[in-house]
Each structure stands twice: as structure tokens, then as C-alpha cells.
Amino acid sequence: MIDLSAAHIWDASTVAVIDAITAKYAARGKSVTITGMNEHSRIRHAALVGRLSTH
Amino acid sequence: MSHPGLRTFRSALLRLSPRALRTEVLAGIVVALALIPEAIAFSLIAGVDPRVGLFASFTMAVTISLTVGRPAMISAATGAIALVVAPLARSHGLDHLIAAVILGGVFQIGLAAAGVARLMRFLPRSVMVGFVNALAILIFGSQLPHLVDVPWAAYPLVVAGLAVIVGFPRLTRGGPGAAGGDHGPDRVHRGRGGRGADGGRPGGAARQPARDRPARGAAVAVMIMVAVGTFDWHSLRTPGRMPRSETTVMLSTVAVTVATHSLAIGVGVGVLVAMVLFACRVAHLVDVTGEPGPDGTSKVYRVSGQLFFASSNDLVLRSTTTATRTRS
Numbered sequence: 001m002i003d004l005s006a007a008h009i010w011d012a013s014t015v016a017v018i019d020a021i022t023a024k025y026a027a028r029g030k031s032v033t034i035t036g037m038n039e040h041s042r043i044r045h046a047a048l049v050g051r052l053s054t055h
Numbered sequence: 056m057s058h059p060g061l062r063t064f065r066s067a068l069l070r071l072s073p074r075a076l077r078t079e080v081l082a083g084i085v086v087a088l089a090l091i092p093e094a095i096a097f098s099l100i101a102g103v104d105p106r107v108g109l110f111a112s113f114t115m116a117v118t119i120s121l122t123v124g125r126p127a128m129i130s131a132a133t134g135a136i137a138l139v140v141a142p143l144a145r146s147h148g149l150d151h152l153i154a155a156v157i158l159g160g161v162f163q164i165g166l167a168a169a170g171v172a173r174l175m176r177f178l179p180r181s182v183m184v185g186f187v188n189a190l191a192i193l194i195f196g197s198q199l200p201h202l203v204d205v206p207w208a209a210y211p212l213v214v215a216g217l218a219v220i221v222g223f224p225r226l227t228r229g230g231p232g233a234a235g236g237d238h239g240p241d242r243v244h245r246g247r248g249g250r251g252a253d254g255g256r257p258g259g260a261a262r263q264p265a266r267d268r269p270a271r272g273a274a275v276a277v278m279i280m281v282a283v284g285t286f287d288w289h290s291l292r293t294p295g296r297m298p299r300s301e302t303t304v305m306l307s308t309v310a311v312t313v314a315t316h317s318l319a320i321g322v323g324v325g326v327l328v329a330m331v332l333f334a335c336r337v338a339h340l341v342d343v344t345g346e347p348g349p350d351g352t353s354k355v356y357r358v359s360g361q362l363f364f365a366s367s368n369d370l371v372l373r374s375t376t377t378a379t380r381t382r383s
Contacts, residue, residue, distance in 0.1 A: 001348055001353055001354070001355045001356070002355075002356045002358060003355055003356065003357045003358065004358050004362075005357075006357065006358065006359035006360070007341070007358040007359055007360055007361070007362050008360075008361050008362060009362050010361060010362060010363035011363045011364055011367075013363065013364035013367050013368075014362040014363060014364075014366075014367035014370075016367075017362075017367040017368060017370050017371055018367075018370070020371065021370065021371060
């Protein structure tokens with residue numbers, strides 16, 4: 001579980017990183033939940049999550 | 056008398072008490088007299104006839120008084136502009152210089168109408184201080200050709216000029232020196248005006264014929280005092296208290312401006328450095344802490360700070376290192 005209540009997501013780079021972390025844990029058979037996002041971060045994350053190509 | 060400027064001017068005159076009127080007139084005369092040596096010195100710097108500077112100062116003072124004058128505001132010739140226009144005056148002559156000044160004014164009005172002033176918020180204080188300091192160094196540097204490898208008679212003239220500017224106001228009980236005492240926000244503000252029309256490469260003015268030598272000596276003295284007055288000496292005393300990144304921004308603005316002789320490039324690089332260092336500073340505030348979850352098998356990572364391109368990669372490193380540490 002990743003608690004982002006004291007953090008702020010500002011850009012696509014961050015969403016891509018969170019995607020990558022989720023994927024990495026999923027590969028090891030673990031699931032990741034993200035909690036505590038503020039309104040701005042949640043909208044940004046929802047708009048971009050899963051749609052970014054991995055580099 | 057339908058012109059709004061003239062109407063404001065007349066109503067302002069009528070509102071003044073005789074005593075205030077006397078103060079205003081005396082202040083006007085003092086400023087006018089103080090501007091004469093400046094205008095002549097800046098003309099020599101710009102490489103034009105001193106009459107050009109005198110007429111320009113007169114035109115500006117009269118125009119501003121009728122249009123957008125403010126209490127304690129002086130609009131006149133500036134060393135910054137003189138320095139910036141000198142190469143143009145040298146290579147293309149007075150006609151082109153006047154055309155360029157008018158075009159610069161048109162650009163300024165256009166930029167003001169477009170609301171470009173809002174972009175000033177992206178100009179950090181450190182860059183402004185760096186700009187002003189670089190300007191002072193360029194002004195001083197432009198005088199070096201007149202101090203190195205010149206007939207010995209030049210030195211006493213410059214020293215006498217400095218002595219008059221520094222010493223005379225003290226003799227006559229207060230009051231700023233003709234030009235040198237002109238420190239403070241007014242000078243800085245006028246200095247900033249130079250940014251509008253620059254991109255040029257300030258350099259030393261063309262050497263004058265020998266008959267101009269006394270005037271040249273006085274002009275060098277005035278410009279040295281202008282350089283001293285322009286420099287933000289306070290900025291040299293604050294580095295200890297200032298965050299290191301702010302000092303870096305200031306110094307890089309100065310270094311690039313002096314190296315390229317372009318105020319525009321210097322300010323551009325200064326803003327870039329400021330933005331990068333700011334991003335670094337904010338990125339360093341990101342913190343990740345890991346702890347066992349409530350159910351005993353999961354883990355909770357608490358992330359605090361601003362997550363963006365400069366900081367989010369840290370997230371992977373920190374969460375995985377914490378993960379490996381807890382697994383081993």
C-alpha cells in the first residue's frame with residue numbers, strides 16, 4: 001500500500017513511476033493499492049494511469 | 056487645452072500651495088542641473104554628440120512630466136542604455152540610433168499592452184541582482200580602455216572628477232552628487248530598463264579626439280560612479296545567509312552576462328539555472344517511510360512531498376531499497 005496523503009502528483013513522470021512500481025510488485029505476485037491522493041493528484045493520476053508507455 | 060496630460064498638469068499646478076510650488080520648482084531645477092553632467096557623460100559613452108544626450112534628457116523630462124509623472128520619479132538618460140546602444144551608434148550612426156530607440160519604445164508599448172509584465176513573476180530576485188551587478192561590471196569595464204595605456208594627464212582628470220562627484224555634495228551639505236550619489240531603487244529601476252532593448256553587445260565607446268580629453272576624463276569619473284552606484288553591494292554581504300542556490304543563480308547571471316556581453320543571454324541563463332535549482336530543492340523534500348501494514352502481511356509506504364519529474368524517480372529507489380532491507 002502506498003499512502004500519498006502527504007504527497008502531491010504533479011506530472012506524467014510521476015504517474016509513470018507509480019505505474020512501474022505497481023508493475024514490478026505485480027510481477028512478484030504482490031498487489032499495490034494507492035491511498036490518500038488529494039483531488040488534484042487523483043484527477044491527474046486517473047487521467048494518465050495505464051496509458052503511458054514504459055521507457 | 057484638451058490634451059489630458061496638459062489638463063492634469065494644470066490642475067496639479069492649481070492645487071499646489073505657493074510653498075509646495077516653490078519646493079517643486081526648486082526640486083525640478085536641482086534635478087535638471089544634476090542631469091546635465093549625466094547626459095553629457097552618457098552621450099560620450101554612447102558615442103554621440105553631447106547635445107544629443109542633453110536634448111534627449113530634456114525631451115524625456117518634459118514628456119514624462121505631462122504624461123505619466125509620479126512624485127520623486129526622475130526619467131532621464133541612463134548609463135545602462137548608453138552602454139547597450141553604443142555599438143549601434145558606432146556601427147550605424149545617429150540616424151539609426153534614433154530609429155532604434157523609437158522602435159524600442161514601440162516594442163515596449165506593445166509588450167506592455169500584451170501584458171508581458173506578468174512574466175516578471177518568473178524572474179527571481181537573484182537574477183535581478185545578478186543583472187544589476189553584471190551591468191555595473193560592464194559599465195566599469197567599458198571605462199577601462201580610457202584608463203589603460205592613455206596619456207598620464209588622463210589620470211588626474213579622472214581623479215579630480217571623482218573627487219568632485221564624491222566630495223562636492225558633502226561640502227554643500229547633503230544632496231546627492233551630480234550622478235554618483237544616484238544610488239538606490241531609482242538607479243536600479245532605470246538599469247532594468249536596459250533589458251528591453253538589449254541583445255546588443257555593450258562595449259567601450261569609440262575613443263574621442265584629443266581635444267575632448269577633459270570631457271572624457273569627467274565622463275569616465277561619472278561612469279565609474281554610476282558603476283559603483285549600480286552595483287548591489289549588499290548582495291556581497293548576504294551570501295552566508297542566502298541559500299547557496301540563490302548565490303549560484305546570482306553569480307551565474309553575472310558570469311554569463313559579462314562573458315557574452317549580452318544582458319539578454321545572461322538573464323535567460325540565470326532564469327534557467329534558477330528553475331533547475333528550485334526543482335532540485337523541492338525534489339529533495341520528498342521522503343518515503345515504510346512500515347508493516349495493519350494486517351501484518353502487507354506493507355505501507357508513506358510518501359510525502361512534491362512528486363514530479365525531478366523527484367519521482369527517487370520513489371522507485373527508496374521504496375525498493377526499503378523493500379529489500381525489510382526482506383533481508
